Amino acid sequence: MHPLSRRKAMQTVGLAALAPALGAVAAPHAMAAVPVPGALPRGVAWHNWSGCSGGQAASLQTPADVAAVQQLLRSSSGPVRCVGAGHSFSALVPTEGSIVSLDRLAGLIGHDKVAATATFHAGTRLAQLSRQLDQVGLALRNLPDIDAQSFAGAISTATHGTGANLPALHDDVQSLQWVRPNGELLECSKTRQADMFAALKVSLGSLGILTQATSTVLPAYNLKRKVWLKPVEELLQMTPELARQHRHFEFYYLPFTGYAAAITHDLHAGSDVLRPDSADEEMLRDLRHLRDWLGRFPDLRRWVAQKLIDPAQTELAQDRSWKLLSTQRPTKFNESECHVPRELGVDCVREVIRTLELRNDVFFPMEFRFVKGDDAWLSPFYQQDSCSIAVHAAAGEAYDYLVSDIAPVFRKFNGRPHWGKLHGHTAADLPALYPRWKDFLQVRAELDPTGRMLNPHLRSLFGIPARA
Amino acid sequence: MRKIEAVIWTFVSRWVPLISLVFGMVSLGGCQKSPEVPGPDALRWAESARPRSALLAQKYERSCQSCHSSRASTAPLVAFAPDWQARLQQGMPALVNHARDGFKGMPARGYCNDCSDQELEALIAFMSTPLTQE
Numbered sequence: 001m002h003p004l005s006r007r008k009a010m011q012t013v014g015l016a017a018l019a020p021a022l023g024a025v026a027a028p029h030a031m032a033a034v035p036v037p038g039a040l041p042r043g044v045a046w047h048n049w050s051g052c053s054g055g056q057a058a059s060l061q062t063p064a065d066v067a068a069v070q071q072l073l074r075s076s077s078g079p080v081r082c083v084g085a086g087h088s089f090s091a092l093v094p095t096e097g098s099i100v101s102l103d104r105l106a107g108l109i110g111h112d113k114v115a116a117t118a119t120f121h122a123g124t125r126l127a128q129l130s131r132q133l134d135q136v137g138l139a140l141r142n143l144p145d146i147d148a149q150s151f152a153g154a155i156s157t158a159t160h161g162t163g164a165n166l167p168a169l170h171d172d173v174q175s176l177q178w179v180r181p182n183g184e185l186l187e188c189s190k191t192r193q194a195d196m197f198a199a200l201k202v203s204l205g206s207l208g209i210l211t212q213a214t215s216t217v218l219p220a221y222n223l224k225r226k227v228w229l230k231p232v233e234e235l236l237q238m239t240p241e242l243a244r245q246h247r248h249f250e251f252y253y254l255p256f257t258g259y260a261a262a263i264t265h266d267l268h269a270g271s272d273v274l275r276p277d278s279a280d281e282e283m284l285r286d287l288r289h290l291r292d293w294l295g296r297f298p299d300l301r302r303w304v305a306q307k308l309i310d311p312a313q314t315e316l317a318q319d320r321s322w323k324l325l326s327t328q329r330p331t332k333f334n335e336s337e338c339h340v341p342r343e344l345g346v347d348c349v350r351e352v353i354r355t356l357e358l359r360n361d362v363f364f365p366m367e368f369r370f371v372k373g374d375d376a377w378l379s380p381f382y383q384q385d386s387c388s389i390a391v392h393a394a395a396g397e398a399y400d401y402l403v404s405d406i407a408p409v410f411r412k413f414n415g416r417p418h419w420g421k422l423h424g425h426t427a428a429d430l431p432a433l434y435p436r437w438k439d440f441l442q443v444r445a446e447l448d449p450t451g452r453m454l455n456p457h458l459r460s461l462f463g464i465p466a467r468a
Numbered sequence: 469m470r471k472i473e474a475v476i477w478t479f480v481s482r483w484v485p486l487i488s489l490v491f492g493m494v495s496l497g498g499c500q501k502s503p504e505v506p507g508p509d510a511l512r513w514a515e516s517a518r519p520r521s522a523l524l525a526q527k528y529e530r531s532c533q534s535c536h537s538s539r540a541s542t543a544p545l546v547a548f549a550p551d552w553q554a555r556l557q558q559g560m561p562a563l564v565n566h567a568r569d570g571f572k573g574m575p576a577r578g579y580c581n582d583c584s585d586q587e588l589e590a591l592i593a594f595m596s597t598p599l600t601q602e
Contacts, residue, residue: 049575062582085579101581106530125579127534147534148579278540328534328541330573 046099048086049148050332050395052422055094057081064104066177066185066211072100073209074183079467081455082205084153085125087146088420089334091457092157092204102150105211108132117174118217122152122210130322138217139321142166142248147326152210157420158202158379160388161325162250162369164243164342168381169215170201171374177212181448185211198436199443201376204419206444206453206462223247223321224268228314232260232353236346243370248325252365253353254287256298257305261365265324274318284331284364288394291363298360332395333364336402336422337388338415339371339380345387348413352389355409359401364392377436380416390421427463504550506539510599514546519594528591531580535573536595542573544595552596564588 047054058078063069073080079097086093093099102123111118111133118138120129126140127147133139142161149159151169160168175189178200186208188197200207230238232253242249248265294301317324340348349368356362367390373381380386391406393399399422407424410417416433417423431437441462448454451464459466506514514537518525535541544551555563567588570576577583583591 047570047576060581083581086575103530103579103581107526125530125534128530131529131533148575280540281542328538328543328573330542332573 044099046083046086046093048088048093050089050334052089052334052395052399053091053094055096057095057097057099059098061098061100062104063100063102066105066179069100069105069179069209069211070183070185072098073179073181077450077452079452079455080181080209081453082152082156082209084123084150084156085148087149088153088157089336089422090420091455092420093455094457095455097452100209102152102209102211106150108136109212111136111138111217113138113219116217116219117214119212119214120151122177122213123150125150126154126326127322130326133217134220134320134322137220139220140169141172141216141218142169143322143325144169145326146329147322148328151213153420155201155213156203156205156210158376158381158418159420160369160371160381161248162371162388163248164370164385165372166248166370167372167374168379170376170379171372171381172216173201173213174216175214176200176210178208178210180208181450181453189214195439196443198375199377199440202378202419203440203444204378204458204461206458207447208453221321222268222271222318223265223324225263225265225317225324226314227261227263227316229259229261229309229311231258231311235260235262236350239346239368250367250369252367253349254305254365255353255356255362256290256301256360257287257309258302259306259309259311265321268318270318272318274316275323276315276317278327281330287363287365291361295360295363298357333392334395334399334402334422335390335392336406337367337390337418338407338410338413338423339384339386339388339418340410340413340415342370342385342387344413345370345389348387348409348415349389351409351412352391352406355405356391359405361398362393364394366391377440378419378434380418382416382434382436384416386416388418389415390418425461427461430461506545506548506551510545510548511537511539513599514548517546517594519591521590524587524590524594527580527583527587528594531578531583532591532595546595547597547599549598552598556596560589560592563592567592 043056043058044060046057046060061072063072079095080100081093081095082100082102083093105121105123106128107121107124109119109121118133126143126149129151130140130147142163144154144159144161155170155173158168158170175187176197177187179185188200190197235251242262242264246264246266251260251262253260290301290305294304352366356366369388371381371386371388373383373385376382391402393402403422403424417425451467454464519528535543536546539545544555564585566574567578568585578588
């Protein structure tokens with residue numbers, strides 16, 4: 001979720017005024033890893049960022065360079081799964097074999113300002129990449145709202161930001177270097193093995209291990225941000241126009257308040273920095289307190305929230321693009337997200353809100369974003385401009401309803417799931433949603449006939465039986 | 469309606485803190501967020517500071533810097549003593565355990581999958597050393 005949106009909402013809403021009366025900060029829950037049935041009795045314990053996915057792996061490998069990645073794959077035949085920052089909520093990582101981290105394959109390798117490209121190690125986290133690009137006067141075109149992810153992990157799951165005319169990160173990739181499951185080092189690009197490239201860009205770590213990427217970049221740029229609150233129905237009426245008018249537009253609906261926090265980012269020619277203090281965490285706490293104290297009385301909860309909200313306030317910020325678009329997330333959560341055809345986005349989000357508010361325990365803001373279509377075979381945005389709708393639940397609280405209750409709504413609106421987030425889609429659903437699904441499975445089978453890059457979650461998604 | 473509103477405000481302003489206290493919702497020393505706010509100099513230092521060891525600096529830049537140089541992350545700020553005092557009182561072994569196993573907002577292994585316990589300790593020592601002692 002966007003940090004500033006929550007923060008903005010908080011400050012703008014004026015809910016902060018309630019905070020002192022409602023008690024002090026509650027510490028985020030630290031969740032234990034979920035054991036994997038049949039996991040090895042010994043090995044390395046691993047769990048994802050939120051704690052909803054995890055298990056025991058035989059080992060955690062951190063190869064130092066490309067040769068070490070090749071050696072790792074050549075010298076063994078067991079299952080291998082890569083991990084980035086562990087920010088995926090779906091069970092993409094857990095394996096009884098080796099987990100491979102590309103932490104040591106990190107950093108900018110080079111850049112070409114004339115060609116507007118930069119080449120970097122695939123394990124580079126987005127935060128470090130943004131800093132290093134900035135130091136040479138460059139920037140990524142767009143960013144997701146969390147920047148802890150490794151670049152390889154981000155593109156492999158089709159991680160995205162917001163912007164009606166801005167595609168997900170993987171669409172800016174010009175070429176990739178990767179090690180296929182047998183240890184062979186390969187490269188492909190938009191012009192060299194184009195089909196392989198279209199399959200590889202979003203491949204959930206199932207085709208091998210990405211080691212290097214070259215991406216389109218822009219000259220470093222500044223953004224100005226505006227955040228304001230609107231009754232959600234009024235904002236929904238304005239949403240298509242706001243998405244057209246602004247480089248980035250998104251909103252967060254604040255459950256059981258009737259209000260949404262709208263956020264725009266646009267290019268800013270000046271270099272003056274304006275950074276109000278973040279109040280995201282305070283806003284979340286206040287929404288949680290409203291839920292805790294008035295959750296049984298949704299009408300009263302909504303009425304109190306509306307009395308506390310001051311829609312006249314707005315918040316402005318100006319800074320480097322990467323400092324405004326992304327941040328860290330102190331409060332952990334679980335999340336489900338789906339991408340629906342753009343023309344269905346507003347209708348879908350109305351139904352998501354209605355469904356969410358059937359549960360009085362919901363308090364986490366719901367996020368609505370825009371993403372431009374692309375050509376990666378497993379991209380949820382494949383040949384489809386989309387609206388992304390994300391629902392969240394605080395870590396440590398029930399989250400199964402994010403799928404059981406909301407997935408039917410996403411399904412009704414032809415939504416394609418975010419691969420890294422919780423979803424209810426199965427192997428039976430996916431071929432109809434992804435026109436190149438079978439082509440991808442064929443490439444996967446050719447590159448990895450034994451399925452060593454798969455784990456139970458991927459086998460289930462791809463409809464491939466478990467190893468004997 | 470005004471009567472109802474008045475009743476609610478009375479409830480919120482007068483009773484909620486008391487009830488919160490009774491039910492343990494008020495954090496009694498459990499919250500480690502420093503009441504002191506770092507100024508522009510402290511923030512600039514947090515952004516520019518690096519461990520002296522090149523290897524450690526490399527690990528710091530790719531794993532620690534993003535959160536520990538940012539106020540928004542709520543992680544203790546590099547070299548900002550008020551953020552570290554209560555934490556250091558727990559002892560270095562406890563802090564290393566938190567970094568290795570994950571604790572509250574701190575992800576397990578601190579986004580540094582190749583860091584040894586000794587390196588985690590050195591990184592914590594670097595980050596918790598006040599500016600005046602650098």
